[in-house]
Amino acid sequence: xxxxxxxxxxxxxxxxxxxxxxxxxxxxxxxxxxxxxxxxxxxxxxxxxxxxxxxxxxxxxxxxxxxxxxxxxxxxxxxxxxxxxxxxxxxxxxxxxxxxxxxxxxxxxxxxxxxxxxxxxxxxxxxxxxxxxxxxxxxxxxxxxxxxxxxxxxxxxxxxxxxxxxxxxxxxxxxxxxxxxxxxxxxxxxxxxxxxxxxxxxxxxxxxxxxxxxxx
Numbered sequence: 704x705x706x707x708x709x710x711x712x713x714x715x716x717x718x719x720x721x722x723x724x725x726x727x728x729x730x731x732x733x734x735x736x737x738x739x740x741x742x743x744x745x746x747x748x749x750x751x752x753x754x755x756x757x758x759x760x761x762x763x764x765x766x767x768x769x770x771x772x773x774x775x776x777x778x779x780x781x782x783x784x785x786x787x788x789x790x791x792x793x794x795x796x797x798x799x800x801x802x803x804x805x806x807x808x809x810x811x812x813x814x815x816x817x818x819x820x821x822x823x824x825x826x827x828x829x830x831x832x833x834x835x836x837x838x839x840x841x842x843x844x845x846x847x848x849x850x851x852x853x854x855x856x857x858x859x860x861x862x863x864x865x866x867x868x869x870x871x872x873x874x875x876x877x878x879x880x881x882x883x884x885x886x887x888x889x890x891x892x893x894x895x896x897x898x899x900x901x902x903x904x905x906x907x908x909x910x911x912x913x914x915x916x917x918x919x
Contacts, residue, residue, distance in 0.1 A: 714874050715776035719754050722816075725867060727905040733846035733913045734760060734815060736900060740915070741766050745810040748836055750800050751817035755781025755793075761813070762790035769794040771803045800832070807838045815846040818885065819868070822878040830892045837918045843894060849901055849912035850884055860910055889916045 711718070722730045734757040741747065743765030749758045752770035754777055761768045762785065770793060772778050778797050785793045796803060812833050821829055833843055851860035864882045871877040889896060894916035901909035 711774040711875055712776045714871075715754070715774065715780060718777070719756065726911065729902045729904055729911045730816060730846070731756070732902055733911055736902075736913050737813060737815070737844045737846065738764055741811065746808060747811045747813065748803075748809045750803075750812060750814045750833060751820065752781060752813075752815075753777045755784040757813060757815055758793055759784055759788045759790060762793055763788070766811075769796065769809075771796045771798060771800055773797065773799050800829070804832075804835070806835050809836050809841060810838060811842045811844060812836055813844045813846075815844070818845065818847060818883060819880065820871070820875075820877045823880060823883070826883065826888050827891065830888050830894075834892050834894065834918050839918060841918050842897075843889070843914075843916045843918065845885055845889075845914040845916070847885065847912065848882055849910055850882060851908060851910060856908055859908060863904075863910060885914060889914070893919055895919065 738757065738760035741761055741764040745766045747761045747766040747768050749761070749768065749770040752758050752772050755770060758768050758770045758781060770781055772781070775797055778795050782795055785791060814833060818826060818829065837843065848860070848864050851857050861882060868877070868879060872879045886896060896914060896916045898915040900913045902911040902913070904910045
């Protein structure tokens with residue numbers, strides 16, 4: 704998902720299709736798995752919500768949804784998708800995620816394939832900021848690449864991960880960064896990880912994950 708504003712202009716029309724093909728549908732599966740755990744009436748923030756597919760699912764579940772993205776082009780696609788799905792009421796905000804500050808306003812914050820557009824040095828600040836938007840006991844949902852186990856599978860995962868990182872570094876100015884282990888960042892921000900689900904690519908290795916972390 705996007706964080707670099709107009710740098711996503713040229714790739715916005717291609718984003719969903721590229722993600723679907725490259726992940727073998729697992730990026731979409733991650734979002735569907737998360738949406739199944741949402742409850743009607745929950746206040747949900749989609750940070751870097753991009754083209755709005757996950758926000759549509761949350762709205763379908765009866766949630767009050769806010770989507771924040773700094774790319775006008777991605778937000779235009781989100782607006783069109785939400786209108787088609789019958790959810791024009793979803794709040795769409797074109798702003799940097801750090802400018803969006805509503806302490807305790809949300810029951811759930813979703814950050815799907817969003818942490819990766821930030822450098823390693825920015826992650827602690829990002830996790831703390833997202834946590835501040837949650838009420839006590841609220842949930843942070845993260846979908847992203849998983850750290851694979853075993854040296855051979857870890858090598859496969861690193862190569863698989865490096866290809867989109869390089870592409871988005873060139874196309875959108877995202878940082879070139881390693882595969883992050885999100886657990887320590889969440890724990891240092893006093894989150895408690897309550898669920899981790901792994902997702903297989905093309906019925907093969909488990910290269911994607913969904914995490915649920917609860918704010919104390």
